[in-house]
Amino acid sequence: MRVGIIPQQSGGSYKFTIYLLASLGLLIATLPVIIIALMSFSAAETTSFPPQAYSLRWYIKMFELFQPNGENSDASLQIALLTSLKVAALVMLIASVVCVPLAYVLVRSGGRLKNGMELLFTLPLVFPLVILGIAFLLIAESLDLELGIWRLVIPHVALVLPFVLRNCVGAMSSIDIELEQAAISLGASPLRAGVDIVVPLMKPGIIAGLVFALIISFNEFTITYFMYTVDVTTLPIWMYSRTVSSLDPSTLAISFVIVLIDLALILLIDKLLAGRNSLL
Amino acid sequence: MSKTKILLLCFPALLTITPFLAACFFIFRFSFSANQGAIEGFSFTPYLELADPFFIRSLLTTFKLASFSTVIVIVLAIPLALVMATVQKPWLRRLLSVAILMPMILNLLIQSYGWIILLGPTGVLNTSLRELGLISRPIMLLFNESGVLLGLVQTALPLAVFPILTATRNISEEHIEAACVNGASHWRCFFDITLPLLKPGIISGASIVFAYNASAFAIPLLLGGRRVQMLGVAIRDYISPLFNWSGAAAAGMVLIALTIGVLALANYLTQRWTVTEYQS
Structure with a gap:
């Protein structure tokens, strides 16, 4: 054509x-x-x-x-990687736990609630990241909050919500309401029908959303730049602080490994959403 | 579904987006604070104080770089979208999509390493030009506006390609054929038929690219050094060496107004055009 x-x-x-x-x-x-x-x-x-x-x-x-305790090992790098993974895991867990029920409500009730909520949860996408970073920093500083790792988890969750919700809504839309009604008419409680019927059917969409969340949180630089502390530093910030003065080829090796992981994850999403073409 | 059930299922998601909304409100409130370091009283001083050469210059730099990069991105994105729309082989299509998506998925830090190796004073380009005897001293492409511009073009390219690609679905073979049968040249066909049909995609792509690049932070920070003060970096300076938090908040509000204004304008334009096309 x-x-x-x-x-x-x-x-x-x-x-x-x-x-x-x-x-x-x-x-x-x-x-x-x-x-x-x-x-x-x-x-x-x-x-x-x-x-x-x-x-x-x-x-x-x-x-x-x-390598732990090796001759050339770098404890700060290992801690940074561990923090990155912890943050990403928490972000993925929280985002999926809150987005699945929301997606269910939005698809089943539809109408104005759906449009309004979808708009609300797209906002973090259009909001300048620098401003978000500064805003979160100002809140944490002026209220003197002791947040630990949550300094990073809370803003990262806001960033990934649009992607996770969108994928969950996409998956939810294709689930026939009759499947649920059938389970309920056979005696299952609505909760049971949700957990045993709806969630398994949503699985590809949930996983795709989670992989997006992983990629975004693991690579996040701007907000983390404002929010990190000596104790809570992620891998991108570690790389930044190491290369401010000069580039070290071993950092390039780390970079390329991250690139390969990101590409593998994107291909995974592509496979999960096969044919639905909702990568963007 | 009952109201209580809807509320119960929405509640966790609303809870996780609350910090984001709080951050938005906080930065808004702070921008009217009478005290530079804390929210106190009400005053327009933070906004009035923005009328100094430092902020005006950074606003102009931002405007200039965001506009230039938008024009360049669109000039590159239209041919890319056209090529992608004509590719028939599925594997080639997928390869192209991943290649074009790459700047968006990958860590901005890692991508700027690539530009530093390529364009830095001892980088690929300078070394080869010197070996060819074309230059005697390295050309400075980084840590000035040209380096930032290149980085902005690269990272924003996917944001324009995909909306334009969607718009290519409006073009049918018959349109082009009808023009060609009537003897129009390929260039004529492009400017009279293809381009107007792509207009909605181009407008939305351009506005997203402009908003994204106007609020860029990582790219000007990493490729611009201290010399290119785009708004994002300037706002960071209000916080870090200057400790003028209300000033940072006010500057942030200006940036938000700029980006959201451009997005809203583009939205209005595309809607108006679609309506007129229906009527005509």
Whole structure:
């Protein structure tokens, strides 16, 4: 149907320009990651390009950094990674526990409640992150709150809510109300029908939402930049503080591993939502 | 569903979004505070004090970089969307989507490492140009506005490609064919048929890109150094060296007004155009 948008046979300067600009866009989008991937396999000490020889030395260095009590291990890195994972786990748990019942209500009751709530829960998406970071910081500082790890969990939950809710609503919409009614007419309590029938059917959507939450929380930089403390630091902040002065190739190795994990997670979401095309 | 049940199921989600709403309210209230370091009294001073060269310059820088990056992003995103719309092979489509999505999924910190290696004083570009004998001293591409602009273009590209891609569904082969049969050149077809049909997608993409880049923080922080004071970074400076919290809040409100204003304007424009098209 859309064959005509770009001419197939002829096209001359028009076709050339379109493909040129598209390739340029693609190049700009992917170049930083490609460079990091290449440089992380360099055998040299410095970040000169192209690498004279390739090796896994920076990956070996990275493993040593993560080794507990090793010669080259870095306790601050291990603590930062652990904090990142803890924050992400709590964020995923909280977001899914609150979004599943909300999605249920929104889909089943519909109408104005649904529109209003969906608008309310999209707000964190359009709100500038810097301002959120500063606002949360000002609240925590002026009320003198001792929040520990919740300093990061609370703002991260707000950030992931739009994504988790959207995926839960998407999954909920495709569940027939008759399945629930059947369970209830066979004697199940509404709660039981919800937990045993609706939640399992929503599972792909819930998991997709959770993976989004994991990616966002684990990579979050801006709000965390304002909220971190010496005791509560995440991996991106650790990397930032380490590279303010100069780039260390072992940080590039860590970066590339994170990139690979993110890509694997995105492919997982793509598979979970197969055909529904709701990645954006 | 009974009212109590609805409320009960919505309650946990509302509870988790409360800190976000509190943060929004807090920054609003703080921007009218008579005291720079705490919420106290009511005054317009924080806003009046924004009329100083530091803030005005940063507002202009923000406006300039956000506008330039929006124009560049749209010029790259239209051809990319057209190419994606014509790709038939599913695997190629998926590869393209992931490649274009990458700047959005991945950590901004990691992507800026890529740009630093590529464009830094001893980076890929400078080294190769020097080896070719084209330059004697490194060109400064980073830690000034050009570096920030490149970073902004890269990270915001997916935000424009996907709305425009959605808009390509409006274009049918018949439209283009009808024009071509009548002897219009490919360029003529593009400007007279394709572009107007893509207008809703372009408007919404451009407004999202502008709002996103105007409130950018990580990119100007990492690629701009101290010299490029976009609003996000300037607001950070109100907090950290200046301790002018009410000033930061007022500057934040200006940024929110700017981004939400642009998004609302775009929304209004697209709706008005859709309505007129229906009527005509």
